[in-house]
Amino acid sequence: MFVVATAGHVDHGKSTLVRALTGMEPDRWAEERRRGMTIDLGFAWTTLPSGGTVAFVDVPGHERFVPNMLAGVGPVPAALIVVAADEGWMPQSAEHLAALDALGVAYGLLAVTRADLADPGPATARARAEIAATSLGAVPAVAVSGLTGAGLPELRSALDRLAARVPAPAVDDPVRLWVDRSFTVRGSGTVVTGTLGGGRLRAGDELEVAGGDEPVRVRGLHSLGEARPEVTAVARVAVNLRGTPRDRLGRGDALLTPGRFHSTDLVDVRLAGDPAADLPATLTLHVGSAAVPVRVRPLGPDTVRLRLARPLPLLVGDRALLRDPGRHHVTGGVRVLDVAPPPLARRGAAAARAQVLAELDGRPDLAGELRRRRLVRAGTLLRMGVPVHTAPVAGDWLADPAHWQRLGEQVTEEVARYAREHPLEPGMPVDALRQRLALPDRVLVEALVRPPLRIHAGRVGTASVDALPEPVARAVQRVRAEYGDRPFRAPEADRLVDLGLGPREIGAAVRAGALLRLADNVVLLPDALDGAVRVLAGLPQPFTLSAARQALDTTRRVAVPLLELLDRRGATRRLPDDARIVVT
């Protein structure tokens, strides 16, 4: 389907022309028909000579209703500009054309109506000259009369040729349907309509409402007045929503493919046309069918930051326009450069930001986004409208290659520094490393640790992290040499000091499994436990503490905690009379 919006000054014959072409009434309201004036958007369609379908979004020309006009043309890629032969170029001819230009509409056609009332030549010449200076460029012109029907066959053929020029829509894109109407149908519930510019909708689909948290479900679809199981862009579509109250949705809302859009109330944009210098501080941003008040903060010569009064599901590259509602004036077009811009807190941040923005053109650019954001989730970029075609470094994280390499080097440095500062610890805790490098996710740390570093028990160190630090290893060696043949004699406290085994060293040796700690300052070699059980099993059962102490050739200082440890491990059991047995 080819969708085209009308444009043009009030009373120049837009609705008459749509009626003549389609046989349908675009002015839906009794008040419109009574006043002979379009107030809100109208919809009509017909078959073209080629067999294709054209659907019209007929807009009001009166200056009071320009916001309605903008809601209609926002999502539509082509325009039928209507100028009356007898009146010629008028203020809303200019304002509508400025809006189309601001939105970057590139496909159009000029119909000079009321050609039965005056020579269409001068109006045609003026209008073509005005249009040629905009995004529409040189457009074909047809002189018509909605009254006599003269020129209508030529106009139909011209519409066919225009339809053939409009690029094919991206039918696999996610759906962002800007709602231009919502109403209730008795027995069916809430229905919203809009121009589907990309993607496809199916009955049964689950969709998101921008800014809402509960999903909505498509109960049924209509296009051109007929029920359809599926509607593919470009199309006018009416969506019947299951169990959704009508007041939940209205013009300016958007139905979205779930998880594919990022609603934002802060965007950095480039202005087309007039530079930012004398821009009012507050304006209205029109995008899709939405109109939202914004506060304007100039950044560069043609770039500004907009703070939206409510969040919208915007994408990098979106076209929108700014209008001063008080002055009935389209201030200019904007192109969205960044939908998740950094805050401007530091001094000089705005100037630095202006420099960054000067390099951006609104075309989604993966390498540039990675360079600026350094680390970002693939889903985040997709939701900004930036296609992702590189592999993640970890999880769904993407990294700027140079930044990633730097991080790898920093990991080596930080782990080495930590080892120097904490020689007795078996490596740097993963979370300490994550914080040190300001990484947002642990999986990134895990991906950055490469041999000879490795992660063991939540710490990053060399492959031998669970080996003993050098000085502790030497001390343990000496314990082994001195006590190997008296395995149940523990070094006295001052002997431990001589050996260089303070509490931290003992802790490191215990963690590494090189010493067994029975109590503060009471340590044995780790094989002592099995040896003790063997000795105790040789005693007459049950045995007393004193018998155990003698058999083990040790002191109470060792025997008491040793037997308690064996009790805890279930190797021995303590009886009510304090004697023990070895559990076999």
Ligand SMILES: Nc1nc2c(ncn2[C@@H]2O[C@H](COP(=O)(O)OP(=O)(O)OP(=O)(O)O)[C@@H](O)[C@H]2O)c(=O)[nH]1
């Ligand atoms: N003689 C003549 N009158 C026309 C022609 N087209 C429209 N008119 C008349 O011009 C008046 C306005 O026509 P509309 O079609 O309502 O104009 P419009 O552009 O839709 O107006 P708005 O929607 O209010 O902006 C009506 O009285 C029409 O009958 C034409 O080709 N010839």
Ligand SMILES: [Mg+2]
């Ligand atoms: Mg009209």
